Amino acid sequence: MSLGVRLEGVSVGFGRGGRGAPVVAGVDAEFAEGSFTALLGPSGCGKSTLLNAVAGFVRPTAGGVTVGGAPVTGPGPDRGVVFQQYALFPWLSARGNVEFALKRLGLPRSERRRRALDALAEVGLAEGAEKRPGELSGGMQQRVALARALAAEPEVLLMDEPFGALDPLTRGRMQELLTGLWRRAGTTVLFVTHDLDEALALAQRVLVLGGSPGRVLADHPVPAGGPDPGLRARVAAHLGA
Structure with a gap:
C-alpha cells in the first residue's frame, strides 16, 4: 500500500x-x-x-x-522516517527498539512483537532480534532503524x-x-x-x-x-x- x-x-x-x-x-x-x-x-x-x-x-x-x-x-x-543516525535505545534489544516505536499505534503487545519480528526478518536480522545495539555493527543498527520504520507499515x-x-x-x-x-x-x-x-x-x-x-x-x-x-x-x- x-x-x-x-x-x-x-x-x-x-x-x-x-x-x-x-x-x-x-x-x-x-x-x-x-x-x-x-x-x-x-x-x-x-x-x-x-x-x-x-x-x-x-x-x-x-x-x-x-x-x-x-x-x-x-x-x-x-509516514515512516529513517535518519542517518540510528537513534536506538542502547538498553533495549533490536526487537525492543522496534516494539517501542509501535506503542504509539495502540497495538496489543502480541501484535507489536509479531510486527517487530516480521520486520527484523524482512531486513535480515531475525537472528539478531535479542541483541542490543552495542552488539551490532553499524550496518545492522541501520537495519534495525529500517525495520522500526517498516513495522508501522507506512x-x-x-x-x-x-x-x-x-x-x-x-x-x-x-x-x-x-x-x-x-x-x-x-x-x-x-x-x-x-x-x-x-x-x-x-x-x-x-x-x-x-x-x-x-x-x-x-x-x-x-x-x-x-x-x-x-x-x-x-x-x-x-x-x-
Whole structure:
C-alpha cells in the first residue's frame, strides 16, 4: 500500500515565526504512489528540510504538503522516517527498539512483537532480534532503524541520507536491501542524498535541488534499465549550476 505526495509552493523559513531567511522557497513537486525518488543536492540546499515538511516535523511558512490528498499538519503513522543516525535505545534489544516505536499505534503487545519480528526478518536480522545495539555493527543498527520504520507499515518511507555513515561495502549491501524491500512493498520512497551515484543506482527519478534558498533545479527520470551514458553527466551539470 502506498500514497502519493504533493508539494505546492512550499517555502520554509526558520527563526521566530518562520520569518528568517527561507531555507527552501516555492518548491512544487509531485511523487506518484509507489515511486522511488531521490532528492539530490549539496549540503544546505534544503533537501532535509523538505523531507521534514513531508514528515510533519516542520510546517511550511508558505504553500502546503499533502499525502494521499490529505494536508500534512504533523507526524503520522502513514509516514515512516529513517535518519542517518540510528537513534536506538542502547538498553533495549533490536526487537525492543522496534516494539517501542509501535506503542504509539495502540497495538496489543502480541501484535507489536509479531510486527517487530516480521520486520527484523524482512531486513535480515531475525537472528539478531535479542541483541542490543552495542552488539551490532553499524550496518545492522541501520537495519534495525529500517525495520522500526517498516513495522508501522507506512505508505510513505522518508529516508534522510540513511547510509551516509556506512563503509562502502556495507552501504552497497544496504542499497540492495532497500531496493528489494521497495519492490516487494511498493511503498512511496523519498530518499535524500548528496551522492550522485547513489541517487542514480536507487531511484526511478532524481530531483536536483540547489541554490539559497533551495529550489528545484532539474527533474530527471532514470530509465528502468538503469541510467543511460549521458544521464550522469546531465545530472552532474545541474549539480554544478
